[in-house]
Amino acid sequence: MEKAEIGLIGLGVMGSNLALNIAENGHPIAVFNRTTSRTGTFFEAAGDLRKMIVPCTTLAELADAIKPPRPVIIMVQAGQPVDEQIAALREVLSAGDIIIDAGNANFRDTIRRFSELDGSGLTFIGMGVSGGEEGARHGPSIMVGGTEDSYKRVEKILIDISAKFEGEPCAAWLGTGGAGHFVKTIHNGIEYADMQMIAEIYGVLRDGLGMKPKEIGAVFAEWNKGRLNSYLIEITATVLAADDLDTGKPIVEMILDRAGQKGTGKWSVIEAQTLGVSATAIEAAVSARILSSLKDERLAAEKAYGTGGVSKFSGNRDKVLHDLELALFAGKIAAYAQGFAVMDAASKQFGWNLPMPTIAKIWRAGCIIRSQFLGTLADAFEKSGALANLLMAPAFIEMMKEAHPSLRRIVAQAAEAGLPTPALSSALAYFDSYRQGRGTSNLIQAQRDYFGAHGFERIDAPGAHHGPWAGGG
Numbered sequence: 001m002e003k004a005e006i007g008l009i010g011l012g013v014m015g016s017n018l019a020l021n022i023a024e025n026g027h028p029i030a031v032f033n034r035t036t037s038r039t040g041t042f043f044e045a046a047g048d049l050r051k052m053i054v055p056c057t058t059l060a061e062l063a064d065a066i067k068p069p070r071p072v073i074i075m076v077q078a079g080q081p082v083d084e085q086i087a088a089l090r091e092v093l094s095a096g097d098i099i100i101d102a103g104n105a106n107f108r109d110t111i112r113r114f115s116e117l118d119g120s121g122l123t124f125i126g127m128g129v130s131g132g133e134e135g136a137r138h139g140p141s142i143m144v145g146g147t148e149d150s151y152k153r154v155e156k157i158l159i160d161i162s163a164k165f166e167g168e169p170c171a172a173w174l175g176t177g178g179a180g181h182f183v184k185t186i187h188n189g190i191e192y193a194d195m196q197m198i199a200e201i202y203g204v205l206r207d208g209l210g211m212k213p214k215e216i217g218a219v220f221a222e223w224n225k226g227r228l229n230s231y232l233i234e235i236t237a238t239v240l241a242a243d244d245l246d247t248g249k250p251i252v253e254m255i256l257d258r259a260g261q262k263g264t265g266k267w268s269v270i271e272a273q274t275l276g277v278s279a280t281a282i283e284a285a286v287s288a289r290i291l292s293s294l295k296d297e298r299l300a301a302e303k304a305y306g307t308g309g310v311s312k313f314s315g316n317r318d319k320v321l322h323d324l325e326l327a328l329f330a331g332k333i334a335a336y337a338q339g340f341a342v343m344d345a346a347s348k349q350f351g352w353n354l355p356m357p358t359i360a361k362i363w364r365a366g367c368i369i370r371s372q373f374l375g376t377l378a379d380a381f382e383k384s385g386a387l388a389n390l391l392m393a394p395a396f397i398e399m400m401k402e403a404h405p406s407l408r409r410i411v412a413q414a415a416e417a418g419l420p421t422p423a424l425s426s427a428l429a430y431f432d433s434y435r436q437g438r439g440t441s442n443l444i445q446a447q448r449d450y451f452g453a454h455g456f457e458r459i460d461a462p463g464a465h466h467g468p469w470a471g472g473g
């Protein structure tokens, strides 16, 4: 076989599928994995695609198998393993070659790696890949950070392997340095909020309306035909309809109510706070996973407090279902408004000039949060240009006006019924705070001046002022 066009290190879930995707799209690829047996198993299972793949047992072999200038994708566990692979690659690559970290890196590590490789002659790209196993195999959403020139050098391969939405590729260069990994992080933060809000609605349907998994699945399947149409709603419906092969019971009822996390949700929250952006629905979703992990404590607390006070939802069932659909939609709008506000702040802080309509567009297919809604969102950004907040886009004002009363009713009734809806409640509080022209922070200013002489601004005169308590705090 002629030399490979590209190399890939790390034949785990994502790397192996990405490698097959690259090969299937006509790009010969050289692959390497730390554990050699995995490389052999992967190659054996590659079937007809074997003729497009060069399995390598050392990095020197990998470098030798690729036509220079060599692009090499690293798809291993984020963190130290990536640094180790970069260090090892520096020994075998030469000037002009490109190292592409395609894992879920913390964008601050990506920025550090750019500066560490500066002057080495090697080019670096930090690339976010979303879509899980299936996306990696048949078309992920690809978010690229680095110089535009380096992107151009691998653009053809990335476009070929990416998901397509109505023929448009879901891969794009988003900005320099850590831009791609930052956008991927916020994508995951939004995904946390989306998933948590869906789970909260499932909780209301299960515990508030007393519905069975299959009935709930049917509700989600119905909603998937409308404004909530998305991959996450679709798989929720499928999961709720599935039975456990061992017991014959609905599988969700056999699954422990404890969700793990790897880091991107937490990073989204940390970066939002660092940038001074409110991302309450994402924060609530991350916190909810933390609380979910305290299974034993929750069982003990239920014993201590009882479930007394938890009551069923009341009212006309069709009306409640309609409210639930709109509540989820309103919560989704708030969560996306927050995620895009975080990206906007980061874009300004790091000088990325992130293309918001493009981000919405490359999330329309391939990635986990793909949805009909993202098309509406891309349109809003295209029509409105720079937006202070998605909530201020005319189309979103209309949608939110229609949906927020339902969110309010659901959150109120859930609170009354003793059912937790942390992300939906946070989304509502965010919306109510955001649209309140005169808030309550005048009192906070006064308190801060009282105990710390911090001064306050007046509504009728410029400058800093002190209250009549000056000196008494």
Ligand code: NAP
Pocket (backbone or CB within 6 Å): 009, 010, 011, 012, 013, 014, 015, 033, 034, 035, 038, 075, 076, 077, 078, 080, 081, 084, 085, 102, 103, 104, 105, 129, 130, 131, 132, 133, 262
């Ligand atoms: P995975 O299935 O657990 O595979 C991990 C890979 O990393 C294996 O090839 C492993 O090699 C390699 N590796 C681990 N530590 C290493 C080290 N110190 N040196 C060299 N290689 C090492 O992981 P994955 O799900 O494919 O995830 C890979 C990356 O993609 C991660 O950054 C992940 O966050 C990101 N990601 C995952 C998904 C997803 O849905 N799974 C989606 C988007 C992004 P061995 O075979 O030798 O152990």
